[in-house]
């Protein structure tokens with residue numbers, strides 16, 4: 153399988169963490185790309201986004217939640233088949249994914265020249281980030297992850313990568329404690345963000 157990814161993408165990292173947790177990382181060939189400039193990506197994914205997974209038979213999957221679900225299909229370790237836990241973990245994934253989209257837009261907005269920045273957008277994305285972190289501080293996050301924990305770890309890893317000096321941990325001791333331990337998992341240490349090296 154080929155995983156088209158960008159080393160700065162939290163959604164792609166979510167898939168890589170899930171693959172590592174499932175012991176599938178070495179079945180995946182990583183194809184580093186820049187989704188903004190690589191026109192070949194749009195030939196296989198109309199949205200031209202990462203992550204995009206090309207299966208061995210040539211079928212293509214996109215959307216990180218779909219790719220993670222596919223990787224988990226053989227064992228059902230990350231996505232419980234039914235029951236309350238299923239809905240809780242899917243909700244957590246949805247929340248973390250939504251916050252990742254908001255902070256991705258926040259990062260792009262902050263990088264614009266001051267004259268082009270929108271205070272309303274900056275405020276909206278910041279509030280989404282802060283409200284999500286407050287909510288996550290009240291969640292019972294586990295160390296043996298389901299997909300919800302993996303998505304939360306990808307979100308927080310991205311915050312640390314893009315804003316290393318911001319203190320999101322202050323006032324959120326439960327979440328901070330959970331992440332201090334979770335970030336040491338091999339699935340996390342083997343998938344750290346970095347700036348792009350090359351782009352196909």
Ligand SMILES: N[C@@H](CCC(=O)N[C@@H](CS)C(=O)NCC(=O)O)C(=O)O
Pocket residue numbers: 158160161162163164187188199200201202203214215216217249256
């Ligand atoms: N909902 C998608 C979001 C993927 C996404 O937004 N990826 C970003 C990189 S973090 C991207 O490829 N952006 C390029 C674009 O928006 O054109 C998922 O879960 O996979």
